[in-house]
Amino acid sequence: MAAITGTVYDSSGQPVEGVVIQWSSNEEPPVSSHERASRSIDDGSYRLVLHQGSWDVHGTKDGTRTEPETVVLGADGAVADLHFP
Template sequence: MRRAHLALLVGVLALGACGGETPTSDADTPPPVLVQASVTGVVADSAGRPVPGALVQPKSLDDPAHPVPELAVLSGPDGRYEWHLAPGRYEFTATKDDRAGPPAEVTVVVGGTGQLDLRLP
């Protein structure tokens, strides 16, 4: 009897692992995002001094929008930042503490690097 229960349990587990998946097609799957472009720049204050530790965030302006591979990056001690993104149009903003700079736009192409300096008040 014990052997029969074990065989039944193994059969149920095997059947559960084999089916029940929802069929999909390649048409339902978005293409993978390949990072093929970069945006670099410096975050500076209104006097032109570099701002270290500023939060730099992009937003895709393309339709459909490109996913952004990270949430944000911080500017380095020299105010420099670098983003690796899919080619396209982006709007970037920089914030630090309670200061937010105006958005700025850049377009990057495959294999290219866009230069975009950002200002904080």
């Protein structure tokens, strides 16, 4: 297990609280067979503890979705900031 950490930003570069962070495996076979969710905290940051591998991560709030990020998670963890268009 390792952690993906990051911050969610709005279109003006400000951190966003309460964004639903979703992730799914893009490994073959999938490490996780369905999307799961977490939330960003008051400073816009989030932390996901997942198995090492390749993951698709995005956030949604009020019907708007961030640009998706593909993250390759190794033993040292990974950083993936998310941005609303």
